[in-house]
Amino acid sequence: MTSQEIFDLNDQYVMGTYGRFPVVIDHGEGATLYNPEGKKYIDFTSGIGVSALGYGYEPWVEAITAQAKKVGHTSNLFHLEPPVKLAEILCKRTGMDKVFYANGGSEANEGVMKLARKYSFDKYGKGRHTIITLKNSFHGRTMASLTATGQDSFHNFFFPFVDGYRYANANDLSSLEAVMGDDVCAIMMELIQGEGGILPLDQDYVSAVAALCKEKDVLLLIDEVQSGVGRSGSLFAFQQYDIQPDVVSFAKGIAGGLPMSGFMSNAKCAKVLVPGTHGTTFGGNPICAAAGLVVQETLSDAFLEEVKAKGAYLCKAVEGLNLPCFGKTRGMGLMLGIDVAEGYVNKELAKKLIDNGLLILTAGSGMRMLPPLMVSYEEIDAAIAIMKDVLGG
Template sequence: MDHSELTALDRRYVMQTYGRFDVDIDHGTGATLYDLAGREYIDFTSGIGVCSIGYANPKWADAVAAQAAKLGHVSNLFYTQPCAKLAEQLCTRAGMAAAFFANSGAESNEGVIKLARKYSFDKYGKGRGTIITLKNSFHGRTITTLTATGQDVFHNYFFPFDEGFRYARAGSMDSVQEVAGHDVCAVMLELVQGEGGVLPMEPDFVHDLAVLCAERDWLLLVDEVQTGIGRTGTLFAFQQYGILPDAVSFAKGIAGGLPMGGFLASDRTRAVLGPGTHATTFGGNPICAAAAQVVLDTLDEDALAAVRAKGEYLRARIEALGSPYLGATRGLGLMIGVEVKGGATNRELAGRLIQNGLLVLTAGTALRLLPPLTITQEELDRGLAILEETLL
């Protein structure tokens, strides 16, 4: 099959819900991908933060194959080793108490929303289920997580939306206080707003928010679907902010390319969801859990330190380019946003870079870079060379 045959087949049988670039991907290794014609691309996207330890990682592939040959799936009415071992690793390294496994980021965020509302219901009864989220946030594409998302552009077509959410300005405690009320049970935030443009929260704001939550017995819910599992240079971004959430969601990079998500609960919230109150058929799937164990084993403290160093290197090189199209950078670790200037749009620049062999993303008005966390120095430099040749 060649490119034209593939695109024709896709357009005939796949719902056209994605604004795809005119590129096909056939295979890859490390942070390098190849199309059907054999053309090479340096990947600064990792499948939007999913392929955290790169492509065709031998240990990952071996673990997936071995588990598939042993047990592909079994109901959560029974115990499995991969699920329990993965929960232990995550809780131990994150300082949390218990894990729930799901399939996607949106489902993970639905879970923490349910956790917060049941916590409040159990303690205070009805009428205290409102959750404060931040403007410019993104929490998923289900009806509830779209409602939680603080961007008007997503609030269209699918009316009626759920009740129970209010939006405050990021960085403003005054705004949080303005929307607070007796009916609030939680605050939910991303520590780096990914889809909103890669915008990190100020530490003082996060600290003050955590204090307010403790004072009012609101749960502090941290959405780490994109920032979690090493992306920012620590296993979770909250570990850089000096807080301990009541619940933290994760997905994307956890299983290195397989669909998996979930959330971790603190000691005070671990027992809120009991038998029959929350479930998912594929949660904790043995193959996904085996893959995730390889991801966590790979992302040890040395690897996380390397993520921080690579992120600093990448940002410094981009800012030193002097490109008429690129401005300041921002982010944490290998989650980087680059301001776009010079009259071009981020979509236009992304298209030019992809055409020249460097895969990048957009977010808000910025370019967004999410390379595999294991990207080599050589691959970083090759990607930067394409960036320089294209945008200088």
């Protein structure tokens, strides 16, 4: 089909819930994508952080194909090898104790918050159920995860929202202490606020929050839906903050392009959720888990160091352009943001770049760069050249 034919079918049959760019993706290789007519795009989105290994990565394709030939789904009433092996690797690499699998980031965060409330209910009884999140955060689009999201722009239309949430300013311990109370069971935060603008939290603040949680037996919940699975330059961003959370959610890159998510708990929380208290039909799908095993095999310590090096190279190259529309860069690994100067609109800049062959994202008022972790230096240089040509005037 041509791009126009696909546009027409989309307009006729697909709900208009996304502000899609007028681009059709047909196939890809590495960090480069092509439309049906052969137009080339350097991909700095990786499906919003999902396609960690890029496109056409043979070990990933082979693992999916081999598992599909064996069994595609059986439900969680039976045992399967791939999700068990993946859970073992995740726990050993993070120091966590148990894994629960789900399908998307919102669902993973719902499970995390259910676990926190049940932990507190089991130990303290009713009334200790409030979860504190940070302003400018984003935790999902289901009702509870949407309520947990600390951005007023998302809190509309779907009233009434879920009870039991309060918000504190990021990097402001006094703001957090002001909303603490005997009814709080958990504090949930992204270590790098993704949708809010690629804003890493301060080390001292994170350490203080972790200490506060330990003092009050309040669970520390870390949302690594976007920052996890190598994106920050370590397997999980919390490993660079020298903390050990009670529960960590993950999604996006975990299966390199297939729908998979979940959360890990420490030993304290490992037995909170028991049969009948939580579940999901497709979580731990063996094809997704087989893909996830390839992701873990690929993300060696040396590979993760290269992610950091590529991120530093990319930031230096963007700032070296001295474009009038761009300010400083920020972020960790290959989860990077660019400040947009006053007088410019990030969505307009994104459209210009996309029209000229660079797929890029926005976040907050800035730009967001999430290239596949396997992006080559040649592809980075090609993207920088597009920025210079398109935005340098």
